[in-house]
Amino acid sequence: MNSFFKRRYIIQGIFILVALILLGKLYYIQVVDDSYKLSADNNVLRKLIIYPARGVILDRNHKILVQNEPVYDLMVIPGQVKEMDTLEFCKLIKIDKSDFDKAFKKAKNYSLYRASLFQKQLSALTYAAFQEKLFEFPGFYVQNRSVRFYPDSTSAQFLGYIGEVNEREIEKFDGFYSQGDYIGKTGIEKSYEELLRGQRGVRNIMVDVHNREQGSFFDGKYDTTAVSGEKLISSLDKKLQMYGEMLMQNKIGSVVAIEPATGEILASISSPGYNPNIMVGRQRGNNYMKLLKDPFKPMFIRPIQAEYPPGSIFKVINALVAQQFGLISSNTYYNCPGGYRYGRRGFMGCTHVHGTINLAQSIETSCNTYYGYTYARMIDQTGAKPVNAYKRWREAVMKFGIGATLDIDLPAERKGLIPTSDYYTKSFGNDKWTSAFNISLSIGQGELGITPLQMANVTAIIANRGFYYKPHLIKAIGDKQIIKEEYTKKNSAGVDTKYFDAVIEGMSRVVNVPNGTAYNARINDIEVCGKTGTVQNPHGENHSVFIAFAPRINPKIAIAVVVENAGYGSTWSAPIASLIIEKYLRDSISRPKYYTDRLVHANLLPGQKKLYVRPGVKPDTTKSNRILVQPATLPENKKSL
Amino acid sequence: MNNQNRNFFFNVDFLTIVLYLCLLAIGWFSIHAAVYNEDEALITLANNSGKQLIFIIVAIIVGAVILLLDSKFMFAFSPVFYGITIFLLILVLIVGRNVGGNQAWIPIGSFRLQPSEFAKWATSLLLARHLSVNNAKLTEFRTLLPTLAILGVPVILIIMQPDAGSALVFISLIFVLYREGLSPLYLVAGVMMVLLFILTLLYSKLYIILGLVFVLAILIYNYRRYRSLIATFVGGFILCLLFIFSVDFVYNNILKPHQKVRIELLLGLVKDPRGAGYNVNQSKIAIGSGGLWGKGYLQGTQTKFNFVPEQSTDFIFCTVGEEWGFAGSFVVVGLYLFLLMRIIHLAERQRSPFSRIYGYAVACIIFCHFFVNIAMTVGLMPVIGIPLPFVSYGGSSLLSFTILLFILIKLDSNRMGIV
Numbered sequence A: 001m002n003s004f005f006k007r008r009y010i011i012q013g014i015f016i017l018v019a020l021i022l023l024g025k026l027y028y029i030q031v032v033d034d035s036y037k038l039s040a041d042n043n044v045l046r047k048l049i050i051y052p053a054r055g056v057i058l059d060r061n062h063k064i065l066v067q068n069e070p071v072y073d074l075m076v077i078p079g080q081v082k083e084m085d086t087l088e089f090c091k092l093i094k095i096d097k098s099d100f101d102k103a104f105k106k107a108k109n110y111s112l113y114r115a116s117l118f119q120k121q122l123s124a125l126t127y128a129a130f131q132e133k134l135f136e137f138p139g140f141y142v143q144n145r146s147v148r149f150y151p152d153s154t155s156a157q158f159l160g161y162i163g164e165v166n167e168r169e170i171e172k173f174d175g176f177y178s179q180g181d182y183i184g185k186t187g188i189e190k191s192y193e194e195l196l197r198g199q200r201g202v203r204n205i206m207v208d209v210h211n212r213e214q215g216s217f218f219d220g221k222y223d224t225t226a227v228s229g230e231k232l233i234s235s236l237d238k239k240l241q242m243y244g245e246m247l248m249q250n251k252i253g254s255v256v257a258i259e260p261a262t263g264e265i266l267a268s269i270s271s272p273g274y275n276p277n278i279m280v281g282r283q284r285g286n287n288y289m290k291l292l293k294d295p296f297k298p299m300f301i302r303p304i305q306a307e308y309p310p311g312s313i314f315k316v317i318n319a320l321v322a323q324q325f326g327l328i329s330s331n332t333y334y335n336c337p338g339g340y341r342y343g344r345r346g347f348m349g350c351t352h353v354h355g356t357i358n359l360a361q362s363i364e365t366s367c368n369t370y371y372g373y374t375y376a377r378m379i380d381q382t383g384a385k386p387v388n389a390y391k392r393w394r395e396a397v398m399k400f401g402i403g404a405t406l407d408i409d410l411p412a413e414r415k416g417l418i419p420t421s422d423y424y425t426k427s428f429g430n431d432k433w434t435s436a437f438n439i440s441l442s443i444g445q446g447e448l449g450i451t452p453l454q455m456a457n458v459t460a461i462i463a464n465r466g467f468y469y470k471p472h473l474i475k476a477i478g479d480k481q482i483i484k485e486e487y488t489k490k491n492s493a494g495v496d497t498k499y500f501d502a503v504i505e506g507m508s509r510v511v512n513v514p515n516g517t518a519y520n521a522r523i524n525d526i527e528v529c530g531k532t533g534t535v536q537n538p539h540g541e542n543h544s545v546f547i548a549f550a551p552r553i554n555p556k557i558a559i560a561v562v563v564e565n566a567g568y569g570s571t572w573s574a575p576i577a578s579l580i581i582e583k584y585l586r587d588s589i590s591r592p593k594y595y596t597d598r599l600v601h602a603n604l605l606p607g608q609k610k611l612y613v614r615p616g617v618k619p620d621t622t623k624s625n626r627i628l629v630q631p632a633t634l635p636e637n638k639k640s641l
Numbered sequence B: 001m002n003n004q005n006r007n008f009f010f011n012v013d014f015l016t017i018v019l020y021l022c023l024l025a026i027g028w029f030s031i032h033a034a035v036y037n038e039d040e041a042l043i044t045l046a047n048n049s050g051k052q053l054i055f056i057i058v059a060i061i062v063g064a065v066i067l068l069l070d071s072k073f074m075f076a077f078s079p080v081f082y083g084i085t086i087f088l089l090i091l092v093l094i095v096g097r098n099v100g101g102n103q104a105w106i107p108i109g110s111f112r113l114q115p116s117e118f119a120k121w122a123t124s125l126l127l128a129r130h131l132s133v134n135n136a137k138l139t140e141f142r143t144l145l146p147t148l149a150i151l152g153v154p155v156i157l158i159i160m161q162p163d164a165g166s167a168l169v170f171i172s173l174i175f176v177l178y179r180e181g182l183s184p185l186y187l188v189a190g191v192m193m194v195l196l197f198i199l200t201l202l203y204s205k206l207y208i209i210l211g212l213v214f215v216l217a218i219l220i221y222n223y224r225r226y227r228s229l230i231a232t233f234v235g236g237f238i239l240c241l242l243f244i245f246s247v248d249f250v251y252n253n254i255l256k257p258h259q260k261v262r263i264e265l266l267l268g269l270v271k272d273p274r275g276a277g278y279n280v281n282q283s284k285i286a287i288g289s290g291g292l293w294g295k296g297y298l299q300g301t302q303t304k305f306n307f308v309p310e311q312s313t314d315f316i317f318c319t320v321g322e323e324w325g326f327a328g329s330f331v332v333v334g335l336y337l338f339l340l341m342r343i344i345h346l347a348e349r350q351r352s353p354f355s356r357i358y359g360y361a362v363a364c365i366i367f368c369h370f371f372v373n374i375a376m377t378v379g380l381m382p383v384i385g386i387p388l389p390f391v392s393y394g395g396s397s398l399l400s401f402t403i404l405l406f407i408l409i410k411l412d413s414n415r416m417g418i419v
Helices: A007-032 A035-044 A086-093 A097-110 A124-136 A167-172 A187-191 A238-247 A284-293 A311-324 A359-365 A368-380 A386-398 A421-428 A435-443 A452-464 A497-512 A569-586 A593-601 A636-640 B014-035 B048-068 B071-095 B115-132 B141-159 B164-171 B174-179 B184-202 B205-222 B227-254 B257-266 B278-288 B317-348 B353-377 B395-413
Strands: A045-050 A064-076 A116-122 A140-149 A162-164 A182-184 A201-207 A213-216 A232-234 A253-259 A264-271 A334-336 A339-342 A346-349 A355-357 A467-469 A474-477 A490-492 A529-535 A543-550 A557-563 B097-099 B102-108 B111-113
Touching: A007 B174, A007 B278, A007 B317, A007 B353, A035 A045, A035 B278, A064 A097, A064 A124, A086 A097, A086 A124, A097 A116, A116 A124, A116 A140, A124 A140, A182 A187, A238 A253, A238 A264, A238 A569, A238 A593, A253 A452, A253 A569, A264 A569, A311 A359, A311 A368, A311 A386, A311 A435, A311 A452, A311 A497, A311 A529, A311 A543, A334 A368, A339 A368, A339 A435, A346 A368, A346 A435, A355 A359, A359 A368, A359 A497, A368 A386, A368 A435, A386 A421, A421 A435, A452 A467, A452 A497, A452 A543, A452 A557, A497 A529, A529 A569, A543 A569, A557 A569, A569 A593, B014 B048, B014 B317, B014 B395, B048 B395, B071 B102, B071 B115, B071 B141, B071 B395, B102 B115, B111 B395, B115 B141, B115 B164, B115 B174, B115 B353, B115 B395, B141 B164, B164 B353, B174 B184, B174 B353, B184 B205, B184 B227, B205 B227, B278 B317, B278 B353, B317 B353, B317 B395, B353 B395
Parallel strands: none
Antiparallel strands: A045 A201, A064 A116, A064 A140, A162 A182, A201 A213, A232 A474, A253 A264, A253 A557, A334 A355, A339 A346, A467 A490, A529 A543, A543 A557, B097 B102, B102 B111
16 A cells, blocks of 8 residues: 555546446436337337228129239348349249349349339239249248239229329328328229228337338237228129120210119110229229220210200100199190291291190100190199299209219219209390290200219109119128118109009000101010100210110119210110110020121211111101201300200 | 465455356346347357357356466566567557458457457556556656556557557556556546547637636636646646647547547537437437336347347447346446446555556456446447447457456455565
């Protein structure tokens, strides 16, 4: 020991002081400051979303319309790739060496330790061959994904398609979706999105510094499992649907067939259509643009979005409404001298001189004169002011489910058009107008817009003699086969059952009497009731329209067919409807092959050469294109429709 | 009693050995936790914990061998050890393997020898021998100059590797010199240098000079009757001024860019949690997330999933902090403090100055490692890569610390004799 002995205490003091400083700092960051715990969780915790399988959609006979098909994405973690036989690898997945180098470089640039997509959507066949050799290529693995697949490429516009969510959808669903998620964009995929998408699961995993998975967090205590989307059973009959699509090929138009007793849509065809499978996968963007640019607008869902003046089929509604108002009866006779005179100079031509005919005959012959009188009675001769009478008429007509949406389970349904009385008052300048002002409404021409779905629904009302169920495409949801309540509610058309007899008798004669306008649509042993329409159209040839239901007693199917720019209702629409009816009721076709072939092979797209109409097929005699709606009192602004 | 064949453990300080073994055990379990992998066998030579087990066994054998040696041997051979390490330090500059920018390792088979680790105890031995000879007086240049040479040669060689951390350890030997009579002014000067260095980086020179003038005025006023002291104060003031103006030069021309960044990070002058600040940031997260009681053994997510770099070696304390919490940190810090106090106690009870001086050298070296390492992991010091004694992974480090400590234990067991 020397004289500096006491300095040991100073040294010891310094040591103790330093240790206390360290402990102070440790106490602060470990016990006082909580932020480090949060940072630690952020470091290791990752929430993985587990996507459920999207619900499948079946047809009414449980045949698959849309399903999920597995595709195999080849993934790579570049940091785990060892030396390997690149040539063999390329041969297995069918790419060449330069593609390999490019893809690998891209993955490497992204991250050495995170997985990136190496090759998108290997086919099942390639995958099968590759899978056996997978162990030779560490760092590569295959990830299953599922895409929508349409085994029969049918009903594209109604099933709709899915796509990545956009900003607006993310906002709308309040954060349910995040960038890159898929959502139904159109059709059933959209309107039943919430049922189809299922419930997402969450898996909490821990990752290491390179983001490699290191096992589950708390043994999965906070995980939730994914629940698959609901199975939807459509009312569509796939066989019928495809048959209809075949008949409608190379034509622009719609077919809507409804089961009157339920409102279930049996077939819904929008032509031209497209193959739904092209809206899946890598070429989706290109295909989408092609469809958008197509002049025939395959993305346009004609049955619910195309609005046409109904033409002569509207006479049926006028006949029913006028009876309900008590203004005509089945025994009301009018004389047809070949046209209807109205106002001072107005004349609405008729196809023939029908002479004195009753209600049923007026339907059978589609007499314009008869309905000119009938309409005039409803508007001018009720004792009320014509404007008010028109209002009452409009209300009664709208009860048939037209002029407003039918709330079908599809997005973007159009409501059609029945002008309000105000519209005419405005056009005319005052409210002193009469039936002469819009006499064309008597025969379904003029300012009317009705969708093919509404036409079919009107047909179902007639078949049911006075009521309808809202038409719908999904008849049952999930394994429990739940049906939406609104589709089980009976809606009245406001016309008593007894008033339908004469109308149905007339419609039956249209098809079944040799002089009827759709005699070529008759089916042996099935009493089809129908009504043709030939719709004037400022853009070109008339639209061919036909509505029908069958059988007359206890009807099973009500159908509306519209073929744009095709001419007479009886030439194209009636035989197409007739074939679909027979197909549905009998599952076989009794007509000769040429009958079907003529329809299948007809190309009625605009710009095609005029088709030869087979002799023996009686031309439509309604010829509403000949009617002269003299717009003596019509102002010019009518074109605003 | 002075029988040469007396019991092997005669007079050995068991308390120190127990403390030593405790730290070894904590070290091994921490390394095991850091490299733990459920898929691997519990103990395998393929990973660090398996290798460390071998190092521990070798270290304990070496420790036992040292206890068998004669105390006089240490005294007599200290120049030889010193010579050998200086030779190795030169050799490493020529044939050494460059790992992470430092040419500090000589590869021998599958292991690597780090001469700077052994330089610590060889220098301590020679220093002790030099200062323990009769009439050594640190206040005189004839003693001080060789002392500085003994310290300076290895420091310069280590800086050339360059390994600033290991060089720093030699500076801690200033406490030994202080204990042996060096003027406390050197300690004060050292503290002043560090203080001024930091202040100069943080604030404008003008404020610092004004502050110094203010302090000088108070000191002169208080000690106005002691002329000699006033001269010292003024001299110190001038030195401080010179130092302040040299800081920029040192900082810009001598320190390496990564060292500058580390200092700037520590002082909060820059923030870069993903780049240069990553290590310390992650280290603090790991320790800080431990809480009071820790996450439990092998449950530390930050260390297990490699968020903390160098976690078996320099950042081993993170494992302790994360898995055992503040309680574990407290125990480890406490063990070191206890060991340091014990070593000083052993040093002070020696009759021979050689043993005492060597004891203090051991205490200083362990203290320096302990302080710098833990301070670095909690962000109190810039990142300086030196291991935590007995705990960090590494054969050279463990072996050299064992030799360092066991020579003291051996000297202590012989405290009744005179070396």
